[in-house]
Amino acid sequence: MAQNVYSEAEEKLKVEDWKVIFRLWKYTKPYLPILILALVLIGASTGLDLLPPLLSKMVIDDYMNNEYTLVVIHEGDSVSFIDTEEGTFSLKQTESGDYVVTDGVLQYPITQQQLQELRVEDLNGIGRLALYMVMILISLFFINYGQVFATSYMGQKITHGIRVDLFSHILRVPMRFFDTNPSGRLATRIANDTENMAEFFTSVITSIVKDVLLLGGIIIIMLNLSFRLGLITLLILPVIAAAIFLFRYFDRLAYRKVRTRLAIINAFLAEHISGMSITQLFNQERRKREEFDGVNKNYFKSLMEQLWVFAIFRPLLDLLYYITIAIVVWFGVKGIIGNVLEFGVLVAFVSYIDMFFRPLNDIAEKYDIVQNALASAEKIFKLMDEKEEIYHHEKALPSSFKGSVEFEKVTFAYDGKHNVLKDISFSVKPKEKIAFVGETGAGKTSIISILTGLYRIQSGVIRIDGKDIYDYNLQGLRKKVGVVLQDVFLFSGSILDNIRLFDNSISREKVISAAKYVYAHSFIEKLSDGYDTMILERGGTLSAGERQLIALARAVVFDTDILVLDEATANVDTETEALIQKAMERISSEKTMITIAHRLSTIRNADRIMVIHRGSLVESGNHEELLSKGGIYTDLYRLQYELGDTA
Incomplete structure (x- = not known):
């Protein structure tokens, strides 16, 4: 299956969260x-969040259902009150009017004016509490x-640091690493996974702290309000x-x-968008769509697995919430x-309880983000642990x-097992112009890779x-060894910045002087x-x-002492090839030049030509010497001549 090409091993061993x-x-x-x-602001916020239910309890029990410490004097149809600590009563509103209640018995009716006189302190108290609520x-x-501002700022700065460190690390890993890790996967680590870390630092850490403080405060207050109802609530x-x-x-x-399969999608997209011309030229649109559909379905399945887990957990918390409310109301009414028990206590x-379950739900959701962030962190640190x-x-x-x-008995294998270069030995003098030729896969380009230290050799000395x-x-070393590849890589930006690499x-x-030196100035000016x-x-x-001329200008502007060209004229027109040949002749008078060639006509003037066959150096000499030997070089030359590539 196509997705296996882009997949990475899903960790079987648990990485400890701590x-x-x-x-x-x-x-x-x-x-x-x-x-x-x-954290200080969170503590203050938590304390203030705990106050509103207490204020509601005070409104109900201290002012709405208030008992008055007054003595009731009843004379005929009139009722008056004396401020004293010897008597208590409360008020009750009925369909026929407002009445004084003493010892739980409805006794004396009172006028609206008397009611207002009695309630003036209650209304003032309720007003004060309302003002407190607004404050x-x-x-x-x-x-x-x-x-929110402090945590968001901190989260973005931390994420910025992680992203910079991760990219800086990727810049320093050996080239062998990129042979087995698709660019889309690496882009996922740097962009998507670090974004998950931003959310973790921005909202999760401080929210969890607040939720824990809120839960602790709620438990303490509930036990103080009613130890019995508090214990019943805590049983859940x-x-x-x-x-x-379990969640x-x-x-x-x-x-x-989910994170692994998202990386697979990104790797697939990065490769196939880059190779879109091949897909369309060979009419592979339908097959590639089917391949992507398979990759996308796997990602969809992993998202559904995660959703299934969360879809069970959230309704379970809701069920526990309503069960707790029902139990508390039952025992509270009793x-x-x-x-x-006072009515205000039950309302509080x-x-x-509603506040109690809100942080639990929030912790569940935040824990969802925590798992995402820790899974991303594992991937990030695994990448950072690459040597x-x-x-x-x-x-x-x-x-x-x-x-x-000088190469002395050099043996090299990309995978450490299957040698692509075998016991290679040769030497190049300063300002000498040499060329390597051979069939495709003979190992010519590998010589460039190990000369610049991109890959380490298994044995021998360079x-x-x-x-x-x-x-x-x-x-x-790489600053002094310039390489011009067959497929020149240019970055998004200006011609100027691509020559001087920003x-x-x-x-x-x-830059202009270098461009003129390699005959690139004329086309750039146009x-x-x-x-x-x-x-x-x-x-x-x-x-x-x-692009080849720009690459040559790049090598000149960085003042390299050794210039290596890998199939520099393989895909260019005759006119541009002539310019490149003139540039190479000019450069070779000042620098050591090593050329990897497919067209033998381009290297016939080399001081020496070395023939690589199946990873071994089999022939060496100039053009005429090699032709006179009648060996592999002669066969290659004759084959190209017969195909129309005349010398």
């Missing part, structure tokens, strides 16, 4: 003051704004804990699969009837090379100026904006020959 969190702490630590500020809500607005906690534990396990497994309890290339930064590099190159290349600073320390004048002409990724609007 290990992942410990590694994330490295990125959080620089923003510790912001985190502390956010709490306004305070919550500003506190929550500060907390073990069931909730068991549900969360945690299955959700983590599902999210790992308490009110038995005069052991219902509000707190980096050893550059030997501590080693110095001469300011310039003389340009001698020397430049008599010194093992691994004894040089590899990054410095290095602004290289002046425009130096473009719409000259050197400032913008091109898209890979330079699709330029011809193969124009």
Whole structure:
């Protein structure tokens, strides 16, 4: 199946969450003051969130169902009150009017004026509590704004740091890594997985802290309001804990699969969008659509598995919520009837139960995000744990090379098992012009890859100026060895920036001088904006020959001492080939030049030609010497001549 090509191993072993969190702490630590500020604001917000039900309880029990410490004096049809601590009564409204209730018995009617006189303090108290409520809500607005801003800022800065470190690490891993990891998968790690981390730091950490504080505060308040109802409510906690534990396990497994299969989709898309011309030229649209449908269905199935887990958990919490409400109301009403519980306490309890389940639901949803983030973090840190290339930064590099190159019994295999180069030995003198020829797959391009240290050899020694290349600073070495590949890679940007590779320390004048040196200036000047002409990724609007000339200018502007050309004229027209040949002749007078050639006509003037056959160096000499031997070179030359490629 096509998706297997793009898949990566789904981790079977569990990575401990605390290990992942410990590694994330490295990125959080620089923003510790912001985190502390956010936690302080969360504490203040939590305290204010707990107050409204208490204020509602006070409104009901202290002002709406208030008992008055007054003595009732009843004379005829009139009722008056004396302020004293010796008597208590309450008021009750009926269809026939308002009455005084003493000892639970409806006794004396009172006038509307008397009712207003009695209720004036209640109304004032309710007004004060309403004002407090408004002040709490306004305070919550500003506190929550500060907390959200602080956590969002911290989350984005942390994510920025992770993304920069991850991309910087990818820049330093050996080239062998990219042979087995599709670019789409790496893009998923840098873009999608780090975005999951942003959500984790922005909303999850602080929200979970607030939810835990809120739950603790609610439990304490409920036990203080009514120890009996509080215990009844807490009996549901073990069931909730068991549900969360099961959800945690299955959700983590599902999210790992989701992240893996998303990477597969991205890898598939990256490859097939790049190769769209081949798909259309060979009428493969239908088959590729079917392949993508299979990849997409696998991703859909993993999303459905995750959704199935969450779809069970959320309704289960809702069910537990309504069961708890029903039980509390049942026992609360019994308490009110038995005069052991105030009505305001029951109302507050219902509000707190609603508040109690809100953080539980929020924790469930946030835990969903946590699983996503931790699964992404595992992928990110797995990528970060890939061994980096050893550059030997501590080693110095001469300011310039003389340009001698030596291979001594070099053996190389991309996979470490199947050798593509076998016991290769040769030497190149400074400013010598040599060429490698051979059939496709003989190992010519592999010589370039190991000369620049992109891949490590299994045995033998490669020397430049008599010194093992691994004894040089590899990054410095590559600055002195310029490579022009058959398929020149150009970045999105201007012609100017593609020649100097966005290095602004290289002046425009130096770029123009290099372009003139390799005969690229004339065609660049004809473009719409000259050197400032913008091109898209890979330079699709330029011809193969124009891209080759830009690559030659790039090698010249970076002042390399050894120039390697891999099939530089394989896909260019005759006119551009002539320009490239002139540029190569000019460059070869100043630099050591190594050419990988398919067209033998392009390298007949080389000082030496080396023939690679099945990974071994089988012939060496100039054009006439090799033709006189009647060996493999002669066969290659005769074959090209018969096909019309005349020398």
